[in-house]
Amino acid sequence: MPRKRSSSSGLPRTLGWLVVIALILFGIGEAYRFSRSEQGQLILARHLGLGDPKSTTQLVSGRIRAALARAGVAGDSVSEGPTRSSASLTKWRVGVEPGRSLHQLNYAVTRGLESEGAAVLSR
Helix, strand or coil: CCCCCCCCCCHHHHHHHHHHHHHHHHHHHHHHHHHHCHHHHHHHHHHHCCCCHHHHHHHHHHHHHHHHHHCCCCHHHEEEEECCCCCCCEEEEECCCCCCCHHHHHHHHHHHHHHCCCCCCCC
16 A cells, blocks of 8 residues: 655744754854954954954054053053154153052953953063
8 A cells, every 4th residue: 555645734844944044144144243343353363363454553542542541540641643664653751750660550451452352461
């Protein structure tokens, strides 16, 4: 006797494909959203070398200014400008009150940048 074919509907298979497509679209949307956030741009620039160097420099400059402000440095005593050797490098001049510890200031700026995903190199 021949076997009867089961007449199962394609609903579970179709539903499965819809779930997979929805997850893929969600992942693409989250990746786009991450790549447009400031922290995402810093992470992509640090680990993959992606992004515009000028915008990355502006992001890091903002982070440095915020860290200096949290450390108690007045905003008008901070100046930045390009170096002579390279336009992509920035030279910072920070006015510090007499008696203020430069090590503590350096520590505050370093921790502030590292908490945002930036890598701090020391020479």
